[in-house]
Amino acid sequence: MRIQPFVNAGLRVLALAAAAGAVQFALAHGSKHTRAQLQAFEAAFMEQVRIGDLLFHGDPETEKQLGVSLSQTGMACAMCHPYGSDTHPYEFPKWQEQMGEFATLRDMINWCIEKPNQGTKIDGDSEAMKALEAYIYWSNRGSSLDPGRH
Amino acid sequence: MNDIDRDLRERARVLRRGEQRADAGTRIDRRIFLHRSLWAGAAAGAASFGLFPLLNTIDMAFAQEGQSFRFAWISDTHLLPDDVNTRFVEKTIRAVQEVQAMDPSPDFLIFGGDLAQLGDPVELKLGKGILDELEIKKLFIPGEHDWYLDMGKTWVEMFGASPWKLDHKGVRLIGLDTVGQAPDYWSATNMSPQERMGHMATLDGSVAGAWAGLGDEQLKWLADAVADWPKDAPLVVFSHNPLYEYYPPWNFWVRDWRAVHEILAPFNRVTNLHGHTHQVLYNQFGKVRSIGMLATAWPWPYAPEGVPALTRCMVRANPGDHFDGVGWDKLAFAGEGVENEYVMWRPKEDAVFAQEPHDSGCADNINQRLHARVADRMWPY
Ligand SMILES: [Fe+2]
Ligand SMILES: [Fe+2]
Numbered sequence: 001m002r003i004q005p006f007v008n009a010g011l012r013v014l015a016l017a018a019a020a021g022a023v024q025f026a027l028a029h030g031s032k033h034t035r036a037q038l039q040a041f042e043a044a045f046m047e048q049v050r051i052g053d054l055l056f057h058g059d060p061e062t063e064k065q066l067g068v069s070l071s072q073t074g075m076a077c078a079m080c081h082p083y084g085s086d087t088h089p090y091e092f093p094k095w096q097e098q099m100g101e102f103a104t105l106r107d108m109i110n111w112c113i114e115k116p117n118q119g120t121k122i123d124g125d126s127e128a129m130k131a132l133e134a135y136i137y138w139s140n141r142g143s144s145l146d147p148g149r150h
Numbered sequence: 151m152n153d154i155d156r157d158l159r160e161r162a163r164v165l166r167r168g169e170q171r172a173d174a175g176t177r178i179d180r181r182i183f184l185h186r187s188l189w190a191g192a193a194a195g196a197a198s199f200g201l202f203p204l205l206n207t208i209d210m211a212f213a214q215e216g217q218s219f220r221f222a223w224i225s226d227t228h229l230l231p232d233d234v235n236t237r238f239v240e241k242t243i244r245a246v247q248e249v250q251a252m253d254p255s256p257d258f259l260i261f262g263g264d265l266a267q268l269g270d271p272v273e274l275k276l277g278k279g280i281l282d283e284l285e286i287k288k289l290f291i292p293g294e295h296d297w298y299l300d301m302g303k304t305w306v307e308m309f310g311a312s313p314w315k316l317d318h319k320g321v322r323l324i325g326l327d328t329v330g331q332a333p334d335y336w337s338a339t340n341m342s343p344q345e346r347m348g349h350m351a352t353l354d355g356s357v358a359g360a361w362a363g364l365g366d367e368q369l370k371w372l373a374d375a376v377a378d379w380p381k382d383a384p385l386v387v388f389s390h391n392p393l394y395e396y397y398p399p400w401n402f403w404v405r406d407w408r409a410v411h412e413i414l415a416p417f418n419r420v421t422n423l424h425g426h427t428h429q430v431l432y433n434q435f436g437k438v439r440s441i442g443m444l445a446t447a448w449p450w451p452y453a454p455e456g457v458p459a460l461t462r463c464m465v466r467a468n469p470g471d472h473f474d475g476v477g478w479d480k481l482a483f484a485g486e487g488v489e490n491e492y493v494m495w496r497p498k499e500d501a502v503f504a505q506e507p508h509d510s511g512c513a514d515n516i517n518q519r520l521h522a523r524v525a526d527r528m529w530p531y
Contacts, residue, residue: 053525082354083520085451142519
């Protein structure tokens with residue numbers, strides 16, 4: 001699988017669009033956004049979804065690039081969560097029985113990295129965490145919010 | 151009407167031909183046994199947890215007509231080399247030891263595929279070594295994880311070719327190959343064997359597609375294999391993938407299920423036992439009863455579109471306990487039909503089926519909507 005360089009890819013899309021003169025930047029919400037801007041925002045998001053998808057499916061090169069090691073068992077998240085199923089991002093934050101504490105989605109991502117995957121926990125604000133979060137939310141889009149549900 | 155609607159309608163039409171409702175007074179327990187009255191036709195019911203038509207548990211009359219025997223199912227061990235994952239090895243060994251300890255001893259073990267994770271001869275050899283410890287007759291059918299590194303070469307050398315048929319104490323046993331007939335997605339792009347295997351091994355991938363199926367040749371073989379068999383005599387069909395359409399995107403189906411149904415339709419006592427879905431699953435199509443077997447490696451979640459109405463869902467697994475939600479199946483054939491006992495390695499032995507919706511792997515997900523992945527599609531998506 002070919003991986004494109006992705007660091008700040010979204011911002012690059014914006015910059016390119018601006019350089020081409022196609023976009024007038026709206027720096028606040030005061031002025032209207034152009035279609036091109038909205039597309040660029042979405043592209044920035046989808047790039048994170050794509051990276052998260054690769055991490056979630058255990059792509060070794062993406063792990064290397066982001067300096068993380070999500071699994072030591074040969075298992076990827078997607079092996080137990082196809083299409084991001086049963087990750088329930090729409091239920092957080094909640095009391096997490098397994099941890100015995102009130103937890104966020106990020107806490108539970110890290111818990112699954114450490115327990116079933118025997119991997120190394122990642123920083124809550126890291127690129128890898130944000131990408132995983134993007135993929136998990138994206139694949140569960142349209143689910144109804146139900147925070148606190150067991 | 152869009153394609154999905156059309157497909158769902160056709161599925162409903164075919165499956166509900168000659169429909170009969172399940173007897174409301176019956177129930178499914180840890181042991182699944184279906185009363186003879188239920189063989190008469192497919193039962194339809196509401197998909198919701200609460201409305202599940204429960205089926206009867208009847209203690210098996212073992213002395214019946216001298217036709218009783220026990221057997222065991224193990225599948226989906228997904229072995230990786232033992233320096234990569236020791237848990238999978240541990241669980242395979244546990245299943246084999248428990249089968250060995252069955253008293254009275256089972257007549258045979260059926261291994262239902264996905265012995266290896268990436269089709270590596272090292273993995274297959276590891277699996278063979280563990281299974282060789284079991285001193286009973288062993289029957290094998292392949293899973294996709296066993297096949298797509300070398301297109302089944304090592305598998306067939308070690309475990310023999312499928313399909314096969316075998317008559318045992320008045321029951322015709324049939325083992326199918328539902329994995330080896332995937333449409334070729336690898337040649338045109340010059341994929342390496344490892345890449346081909348990688349796509350096959352990704353349940354929710356989009357490259358390999360909905361590959362499971364018997365293929366024309368095997369359909370002909372199947373028709374021949376049952377041609378001489380009396381319509382009221384028992385048939386047990388083993389397959390890696392389920393023989394109906396449950397959820398094609400994860401290959402929880404075979405693409406030629408209509409043709410399979412046509413062939414099996416005249417028979418009154420057919421049971422299909424399948425692997426691949428790694429979950430407690432039950433369905434009936436026509437007169438065929440279909441039971442999903444446990445994996446030893448890990449449980450899969452139920453399909454996003456829901457489960458067959460007749461399925462009573464298993465409990466949600468605890469990801470902190472690698473023995474939870476998995477195990478093997480203890481089976482018996484006694485005069486009337488196949489009885490299955492899920493030997494799930496839970497701390498609380500009796501809690502295989504969820505008692506409450508919030509503990510159920512399917513009823514819990516009422517708020518969940520899921521979408522296919524993107525990273526393995528061609529850019530831009
Ligand atoms: Fe499997
Ligand atoms: Fe499989």
